Amino acid sequence: MESVQPSNVQQKPSPGTWRRFWAEPWFAILTIILALAILLFIVAPVFAVLLKSFGLGTGSFTFEYYTKFFQESYYLNALYNSVMSSLITTFVVVMLSVAVSLYVTRSNNFLAKSYKGIALLPLVAPPFIFSLALIILFGRSGVVTNFFGDLFGPEFSIYGFWGVVLAQIIGYFPIGYMLIESTFRNMNANLEYAAQDLGANQWKTLGGITLPLAKSGIIKGALLVFVMALADFSNPLIIGGGESFLASEAYLLVVGQQNLEQAAVLGVFLILPSLIIFIFQTYILKDSDIATISGDSGIANVPLSKPVKALVGTISTIFSAFVLLMFVMVVLGAFVKIIGINNTFTLDHFNNQTGWGSLYNSLLVSLISALLAAGLGILQGFLFARKVIPGKKMLEFLTLFGLAVPGTVMGIGYVLIFNGPPFFLTGTVLLLVLNMTFRKIGVGLEAAISKMHQIDMSMEEASNDLGAGPYKTFFKVIVPLLTPAFVAGFVYAFMTAMVSISSVVFLISPGTNLVAVYILNLAEQGKVGLASAMSFIMIVIVLMCLALLKFIERRTGVRI
Amino acid sequence: ACSDSSSSNDNSDSTDKEIDVYTHNDSEEMQDFVADLKEDTGINVNVLRLSSGEGWSRIESEAPNFGADMQWGMLHSIALKAEKEDYLEPYESPTWEDVPDEFKDEEGKWYGWSYWFNLLAINEDIIEEKGLDVPQSWKDLLDPQYKGEIVLPDPGTSGTAYLFVSTIMQIMGEEEGWEYFEELNQNVGQYTKSGDAPAQMVSQGEYAVGITWDQAVYNRIDEGYPLKPVYPSEGVGYDLDVIWMFKNTENRETVEEVIDYIGSEKGMESSAKHRSMVTKPGIEGTVDGVEEHLIDYDAEWAEENRDRIMEEWRERFSE
Amino acid sequence: MAKEHFLELNNLYKYFDDVKAVDNISISIEAGELVSFIGPSGCGKTTLLRTIGGFHKQDSGEIILDGERIDNLSPEKRSTGMVFQNYALFPHMTVYENVAYGLKQKKIKRDRHEHIMTALEQVELGEHADRKPSELSGGQQQRVAIARCLVLKPKVLLLDEPLSNLDANLRLVLREEIRKIKDKLNLTVIFVTHDQEEAISISDRIAVLNGGSIQQLDKPDVIYNYPNNKFVSTFVGHANFLTGKIVMAEGRRCFDAGILRFPVDDSVSDTENEEFTVLIRPEQIKINEESSIKGTLTNAVYNGNFTRYFIQVGEQELMVDEFNPRDAINYQKGDHIGVELPSAPHTIHYTEF
Amino acid sequence: MAKEHFLELNNLYKYFDDVKAVDNISISIEAGELVSFIGPSGCGKTTLLRTIGGFHKQDSGEIILDGERIDNLSPEKRSTGMVFQNYALFPHMTVYENVAYGLKQKKIKRDRHEHIMTALEQVELGEHADRKPSELSGGQQQRVAIARCLVLKPKVLLLDEPLSNLDANLRLVLREEIRKIKDKLNLTVIFVTHDQEEAISISDRIAVLNGGSIQQLDKPDVIYNYPNNKFVSTFVGHANFLTGKIVMAEGRRCFDAGILRFPVDDSVSDTENEEFTVLIRPEQIKINEESSIKGTLTNAVYNGNFTRYFIQVGEQELMVDEFNPRDAINYQKGDHIGVELPSAPHTIHYTEF
Numbered sequence A: 001m002e003s004v005q006p007s008n009v010q011q012k013p014s015p016g017t018w019r020r021f022w023a024e025p026w027f028a029i030l031t032i033i034l035a036l037a038i039l040l041f042i043v044a045p046v047f048a049v050l051l052k053s054f055g056l057g058t059g060s061f062t063f064e065y066y067t068k069f070f071q072e073s074y075y076l077n078a079l080y081n082s083v084m085s086s087l088i089t090t091f092v093v094v095m096l097s098v099a100v101s102l103y104v105t106r107s108n109n110f111l112a113k114s115y116k117g118i119a120l121l122p123l124v125a126p127p128f129i130f131s132l133a134l135i136i137l138f139g140r141s142g143v144v145t146n147f148f149g150d151l152f153g154p155e156f157s158i159y160g161f162w163g164v165v166l167a168q169i170i171g172y173f174p175i176g177y178m179l180i181e182s183t184f185r186n187m188n189a190n191l192e193y194a195a196q197d198l199g200a201n202q203w204k205t206l207g208g209i210t211l212p213l214a215k216s217g218i219i220k221g222a223l224l225v226f227v228m229a230l231a232d233f234s235n236p237l238i239i240g241g242g243e244s245f246l247a248s249e250a251y252l253l254v255v256g257q258q259n260l261e262q263a264a265v266l267g268v269f270l271i272l273p274s275l276i277i278f279i280f281q282t283y284i285l286k287d288s289d290i291a292t293i294s295g296d297s298g299i300a301n302v303p304l305s306k307p308v309k310a311l312v313g314t315i316s317t318i319f320s321a322f323v324l325l326m327f328v329m330v331v332l333g334a335f336v337k338i339i340g341i342n343n344t345f346t347l348d349h350f351n352n353q354t355g356w357g358s359l360y361n362s363l364l365v366s367l368i369s370a371l372l373a374a375g376l377g378i379l380q381g382f383l384f385a386r387k388v389i390p391g392k393k394m395l396e397f398l399t400l401f402g403l404a405v406p407g408t409v410m411g412i413g414y415v416l417i418f419n420g421p422p423f424f425l426t427g428t429v430l431l432l433v434l435n436m437t438f439r440k441i442g443v444g445l446e447a448a449i450s451k452m453h454q455i456d457m458s459m460e461e462a463s464n465d466l467g468a469g470p471y472k473t474f475f476k477v478i479v480p481l482l483t484p485a486f487v488a489g490f491v492y493a494f495m496t497a498m499v500s501i502s503s504v505v506f507l508i509s510p511g512t513n514l515v516a517v518y519i520l521n522l523a524e525q526g527k528v529g530l531a532s533a534m535s536f537i538m539i540v541i542v543l544m545c546l547a548l549l550k551f552i553e554r555r556t557g558v559r560i
Numbered sequence B: 001a002c003s004d005s006s007s008s009n010d011n012s013d014s015t016d017k018e019i020d021v022y023t024h025n026d027s028e029e030m031q032d033f034v035a036d037l038k039e040d041t042g043i044n045v046n047v048l049r050l051s052s053g054e055g056w057s058r059i060e061s062e063a064p065n066f067g068a069d070m071q072w073g074m075l076h077s078i079a080l081k082a083e084k085e086d087y088l089e090p091y092e093s094p095t096w097e098d099v100p101d102e103f104k105d106e107e108g109k110w111y112g113w114s115y116w117f118n119l120l121a122i123n124e125d126i127i128e129e130k131g132l133d134v135p136q137s138w139k140d141l142l143d144p145q146y147k148g149e150i151v152l153p154d155p156g157t158s159g160t161a162y163l164f165v166s167t168i169m170q171i172m173g174e175e176e177g178w179e180y181f182e183e184l185n186q187n188v189g190q191y192t193k194s195g196d197a198p199a200q201m202v203s204q205g206e207y208a209v210g211i212t213w214d215q216a217v218y219n220r221i222d223e224g225y226p227l228k229p230v231y232p233s234e235g236v237g238y239d240l241d242v243i244w245m246f247k248n249t250e251n252r253e254t255v256e257e258v259i260d261y262i263g264s265e266k267g268m269e270s271s272a273k274h275r276s277m278v279t280k281p282g283i284e285g286t287v288d289g290v291e292e293h294l295i296d297y298d299a300e301w302a303e304e305n306r307d308r309i310m311e312e313w314r315e316r317f318s319e
Numbered sequence C, D: 001m002a003k004e005h006f007l008e009l010n011n012l013y014k015y016f017d018d019v020k021a022v023d024n025i026s027i028s029i030e031a032g033e034l035v036s037f038i039g040p041s042g043c044g045k046t047t048l049l050r051t052i053g054g055f056h057k058q059d060s061g062e063i064i065l066d067g068e069r070i071d072n073l074s075p076e077k078r079s080t081g082m083v084f085q086n087y088a089l090f091p092h093m094t095v096y097e098n099v100a101y102g103l104k105q106k107k108i109k110r111d112r113h114e115h116i117m118t119a120l121e122q123v124e125l126g127e128h129a130d131r132k133p134s135e136l137s138g139g140q141q142q143r144v145a146i147a148r149c150l151v152l153k154p155k156v157l158l159l160d161e162p163l164s165n166l167d168a169n170l171r172l173v174l175r176e177e178i179r180k181i182k183d184k185l186n187l188t189v190i191f192v193t194h195d196q197e198e199a200i201s202i203s204d205r206i207a208v209l210n211g212g213s214i215q216q217l218d219k220p221d222v223i224y225n226y227p228n229n230k231f232v233s234t235f236v237g238h239a240n241f242l243t244g245k246i247v248m249a250e251g252r253r254c255f256d257a258g259i260l261r262f263p264v265d266d267s268v269s270d271t272e273n274e275e276f277t278v279l280i281r282p283e284q285i286k287i288n289e290e291s292s293i294k295g296t297l298t299n300a301v302y303n304g305n306f307t308r309y310f311i312q313v314g315e316q317e318l319m320v321d322e323f324n325p326r327d328a329i330n331y332q333k334g335d336h337i338g339v340e341l342p343s344a345p346h347t348i349h350y351t352e353f
């Protein structure tokens, strides 16, 4: 109860705000450094893109590039494709997530447990790998296509809009699923029991109670999926079959033509939909945000009735089987000469110097940036939850906004800002680390804020009371208590950093190639075997890292 | 591992020698080249593969602070452009002396180490299955029977594609050339980003016919794909594949060493394992009797008209 | 078990893994009765209630409501209405919508609005119909939860510790409220609580549970005065236990526990010379200067309306509650005071411990 | 205010925006005293306690502890020790480490282990030193929280509703425990609660708060018997209020409230013919068949040890508490029964309402 009070205290900045802000100078300095970093590494790049789209930065103010955007049906088509595919992807992912979450959180059998693992599997693979798998399976002479002959009709082609959508659904499913599942898991079961007690069957309960209550989780998941799908350019490149998409066009404009202005315009249109949804969810929905999530109800989730279970079970099974199939294809692809054509076993694809090098880079960059993102996010979360900070709301908004900016835009923004004085960072590992850190810092922040709400203020006060000053208290009490949030933030940031492409693709250089980008490059060249092998290694490594964390969790008792 | 005689000042410390290169070469062949180089000279190479269009944009945007020390594998036409922009550092390499002058810059700003040419990749299984004829010429590709069965790289990003485009222009003349592409566009199932990808897709049976380049086809035939190379009867354009040293490199000595190596017998033999033809006399590439199919390709024309043609291409074919 | 009861639980069992949460419970409840289940934490109160409501499936046994077996029906098909401990109001609906929810589910269209408003009036919340639950006080929320059940006219109202989150004054008020509504509508109510005082003051009958089984099911005064066993006697009220045996003294049968000896009548165990225990409630002992039984005051805890005196009599420490006459003589610790034990009928005895 | 008290709060104010959470509070507490703050929810109890502990900065006023002004010190520099409502044990440390924490902060190295073990022994937790808080029961956790404070030898122990999360039996036990430790170590304790019964039974003195200010500060029996105003009288205990005036009847001064008329002595207000109210606690009225004042029984709430009878006498409904003699005559609703009011000294009067 008391833990929520402090945030009320600090609503409007009063003259005393600054004084109290400086009362703990180290925290104040840290806050200022963080704020500057957020401005430089999140806000400035976005603004740079915006300015560039009007020709500013090198030339003079012009609407030329916007005019061009609206004149060329080509770009408009890309806008349409991007937004439509993202919307469809988001919608389907949310539907699937709801179904799988229901099944997983309300069944106790082995299947449910394995589905949970399978559902998260795509998170550890680069998203476009599913494009490859889809082509192997459903391409014009894919395994499935051949097998079923003209089942799909002569017109069927996996290339194009629907191929992209399908690949995105699989690739971005875990993101939505994670959020939606945790909302479902923590729901107060008594509310559903109450509905049943009042005569609602399970369908009605789901529609009238469960889903509305899960709204904020669903919307948050939907936002993230939408942004990721929007920023996705790898799938369009591989399976898009020439259809244009904003992100891939922006990418080609930058790397192929160095037309940064036009790319910036595309970036603006990439960011607009995300921005609208982000603002919608931050401000409109916050008001109606209902504190229904109470883990302490202690009652197990309401079991599913037969028909509901049958439906969500079927959906989960089909989807899980499909995801597994995708992974089987990747694994097979890695171990045979040419999948589908020459299926003899080989290990040749693993003999790939460049690949191993880029894998090392990726691990390094992801590790550092995930540590930074989780660490800084946690620090920021603590400061925001407990300290008097002028302009806190704005800073928090900007940090979380980092999550909503499509990677493509961030990448272009970084190119614009850091490819010249005063910050010449292009081609350095540092730039990659900074980029990933600040794109993921929101994850740490959110984890920390929600954790801080669970940590009663009295914990710190007790520490004060026992003679520890604010800094001691931070290190002795807060830091250990935030460890689980840190680890959770770290894991998420690490996994997504390993597979992230959309923004770093603009920032890599010969010595700093990253494995996800490298695999994309292989995929573009049609080197399925090599791409599969590298993906396989990458998946194994990410899984190993997770297993290691689990192991540490067991050993130390720190809940992850 | 550094047993070779190549002039290195400090052999014991050879692991220190490391350079960054850009390439448009195929990842796998590049890997072999790099491995051979490492074995013979101990030099480490960081490779960033960028398709030729991408590579050029990047170079342009990075000038004068290039992100790499040298280019290992690039279009001849782009080398000419880069030379004009003064991005290149001259170096007279002793090992390249016996390479004919037509394959290298007189000041040593660029060296052509191999040449490559357009080629049709045909998947015989698919052709048979779908009852198609094997196309014999560029013109044949316009036949409606190939509708949706042709895969072609996008000249915006692929040097292979631009070679094809300018070859057609040089054979047919510009006007007729555009008509040809308009018609061809009807049959194209997909444009790809890289020049290699059509070969891959055709070999996997995604499409029946791919417009690609020589080695992309021959490598896959070696690997066991059911591919068949076809030299269109009108003849094919060819292009030099070049290397150069970027201006302002901080590793000049190492780059020189690498250039020397590529021009050496050993280097050329390494290249010849993956290329149909290399420029060093007396070293045989992987394929014989190519010369008869080559047209008298005008690389300079291609270079000069590149921007204009590309612009028009985008307007016509970027939907 | 007789057959004509309103609600019958017959040999109900419910296990969680190896915890016997409900262990062979059989009870019969009449229409219009308010029965409380009390017992320590974890004794199975909630489980039993949820089994009746249909949120747990019993492992064996049957539940018969109004002559009909309901134990295989899903919750929405039983005519029971549950008020959850934390009310479980739907936070995204207004008070009105919360109450309307059940009617909508049951497709009751006719007079829906009237039904809702009547239910809300019954709990005196007519004017708050448009508020969200978060805008109501704890007591008001509870009343919404009750109204939400009442509107469906359930045959049995199940209340799971509905008052435990509230402060003392509000509890008193709401207790009364529940009784009133129950009487007005002649509802059958099952009330779960862990507060013996609450149970005593509100119930027609009380079932004392421990370890999943019923220790005693009786009227409150019977539970208080005639507890079946030691558990019940300490869980409900405070107790002095005296262990001794029957002896004959001065020609009368007396209970003898050392210094404490008092005559008993025939209702007390016959078996002479066998030790057993009697229970005396603290308020049944009186401080009486004239009494021959004297003890030493070891402690006195002032409680406002009464004081609890701890008096050492020989080996035995007696708890004695006395109302405080205002400004009365205050005994000092160490004082010697006389205590008057209740006459024979005011004792009960066990042989089991 | 006198100068030589152990802890003095002088004219303390604390506002939140426009809520006067602490409104001009001045009290003096002696060493070794246990003072409870009670009052309804939101009356400022916690705020006052936290202001003393240093977790809020007062808006004005001063706090003097042992002759030294402490109101400008941060919590870690005051010699107060706070036991938080939820104990606020550090979950990532063992019991031992929790207790050691304060010593480490204060850099007390000498005999650290002995200090810790002594503190743990004092609360009888010596053998649980290696457990994590999550492995302890509520009562044990509370004792750890107390030991954690005690080890630093605070001058004042501040307890914020330390028992409110516990069940009834445990509360009783821990109440005793707190008193014992306090007596043993001669601690000065401030105890915040909203439970009047708890406050009455544990405190040396009670401060009744309402709306941020102290209504009354006195010994428990004084608070109960001589409440300063109506708020105190209803917040602590239950009350019958009779409004009437002094009349002369049969040659004696009588308090007259309609049918209810009884003689009063000189301590009761002099002013004749002016209406005022007297308070009579329910247990001070007796049911007495012989009494001339008769009423009708409207309700009887059985409470186990006593029954609360509601008796309508004329216009006035009287609450009367009687201990239940076992198997006593049970009055029926509607019965006519006589009530005996306490004699004059057992009334108090207000003029203010």
Ligand SMILES: Nc1ncnc2c1ncn2[C@@H]1O[C@H](COP(=O)(O)OP(=O)(O)OP(=O)(O)O)[C@@H](O)[C@H]1O
Binding pocket: A300, C016, C017, C019, C020, C021, C039, C040, C041, C042, C043, C044, C045, C046, C047, C048, C194
């Ligand atoms: N879903 C469950 N899974 C496993 N054990 C359970 C479950 N629900 C209850 N139990 C166990 O069954 C026993 C009875 O629990 P129940 O909730 O009925 O107790 P209760 O009497 O309501 O206690 P309280 O007063 O604390 O609410 C306890 O030992 C509890 O741990």
Ligand SMILES: Nc1ncnc2c1ncn2[C@@H]1O[C@H](COP(=O)(O)OP(=O)(O)OP(=O)(O)O)[C@@H](O)[C@H]1O
Binding pocket: A005, A006, A008, A009, D016, D017, D019, D020, D021, D039, D040, D041, D042, D043, D044, D045, D046, D047, D048, D194
């Ligand atoms: N941090 C705060 N910001 C604003 N108002 C506050 C804050 N803390 C307390 N208040 C207000 O001050 C008043 C006193 O609060 P306090 O917590 O001291 O009450 P309390 O007596 O402890 O109540 P309870 O018994 O509910 O704990 C209340 O009106 C409360 O709303």
Ligand SMILES: [Mg+2]
Binding pocket: C045, C046, C047
């Ligand atoms: Mg319970």
Ligand SMILES: [Mg+2]
Binding pocket: D045, D046, D047
């Ligand atoms: Mg409080």
